[in-house]
Amino acid sequence: MAYSDKVLDHYENPRNVGVLDKDDPNVGTGMVGAPACGDVMRLQIQVSEEGIVEDAKFKTYGCGSAIASSSLVTEMVKGKTLDEVAEIKNATIAEELALPPVKIHCSVLAEDAIAAAIADIKAKREAQSSQKESA
């Protein structure tokens, strides 16, 4: 199967590979997929007090398209507000990378990873604010 140039570029030069401190209150972590299915994505976003994504890191176990999808997502989320980030859909990722139909699930997984990371940071912030209120 031939890969698109964009997939190859992200696969060969993945952007923002790495790990953020998952216990940092400003970091949201989303881990989706399962080893048995052949792909696991971990997306982490560092969010400012104002709700802007300042940094993003990923690590992915999966095929080239899964790696490229998560690499692309780390570029897309940076500088956006959480609401804007939540608007990123799998179709945009699939289109940008020219994924063939059998690889659409990779972009779906990337969208799931974004949603999971946002949910994590929101849960952390809610827990913080309720702590403040009770204090």
Added chain:
Amino acid sequence: MSSLNIPIYLDYSATTPVDERVAAAMAECLTMQGNFGNPASRSHPFGWKAEEAVETARRNVAELIGAVPKEIVWTSGATESDNLAIKGAAEFNQKKGKHIITMKTEHKAVLDTCRQLERDGFEVTYMDPLENGLLDLEAFKKEIREDTTVVSIMHVNNEIGVIQDVAAIGAITREKGIIFHVDAAQSPGKVAIDVDAMNIDLLSLCAHKVYGPKGIGALYVRRKPRIRLEAQIHGGGHERGMRSGTLPTHQIVGMGESFRIAREEMAAENERMRALRDRLWDGVKDMEEIYLNGDLEQRIPGNLNISFNFVEGESLIMSLKDIAVSSGSACTSASLEPSYVLRAIGRNDELAHSSIRFTMGRYSTEEEVDFTITKVREAVEKLRELSPLWDMHKEGIDLDSVEWAHH
């Protein structure tokens, strides 16, 4: 590195290039000046000459497996041979019984043929292999019933290269009066076959795994005691009525020549393959978390099937773009199913997804193997740096204890 031809071909179990000697023999059977006649034409020398070439090829194929030429039926390849053998024998003997035994690690040509027979009212037992890929003979004996008519077990597994003890299986089936079919697509030139000593009744062969052309194969059909088959392709009554259709002289000549060369060069070639295989294994075996799939001893030389844990097979293949290998992970299909062979020998989904099959052959060199070792080590290291599972493994997290969101 200038002597290297990139990409390097290490997928000889998928198919082999045609040996130049074979190609030359084939080329002589095509044009007006060549041996183009129909081997079935009895009325002129064009036909006689073609028939002679076909019969020479038949002898060459028969000799490699210890058969007599009359026991060789030409087909289009091992898939057709498997269909003819299993359907043909099961259907012919259905008054005696309708039970078939095979293994879960068989090629799809056998498994899907058995599935079709199930739809036609036959009953099939699919045996689990032992962890080393071999058939459990004691368990096998227990599955044999009064109405078992056909047992189909492959000789050499296409994915993990393990060699079944067909002689031991044949001793059991012969004693019970059960027809024994062996899919030997991967065997010629790699492991000795003797249909009499092994008590094999039907044996599927093809040319394109042994430096012959694609599109030609054969089925060995035992004459003493005679095995009878229901024909699957009807027509002019060629091949003693078992397989009609004009014989493709050039293909048959190619197969015969490739089997002749295999017989003559097998010993030396196997020694060379074993050395290359050991060189590759020695070059990677110290890596962390890698697993050899299938028995190392009961295995053809030239095959290594390795799982690189925490690295997904398809991305590893993508990283090894200068090396042509195949993966047990079928992520390219919509099914996302890992290799059923690796699952059957007890590998979990992760390891099955992480496997690469390296198969070496006649044109493989030490330089190619050394290049492969370097590239594999680089690629695995790079992909593990990218793998969250590797991180978790390094942190001491048991991945089986994690609740994954299956999708």
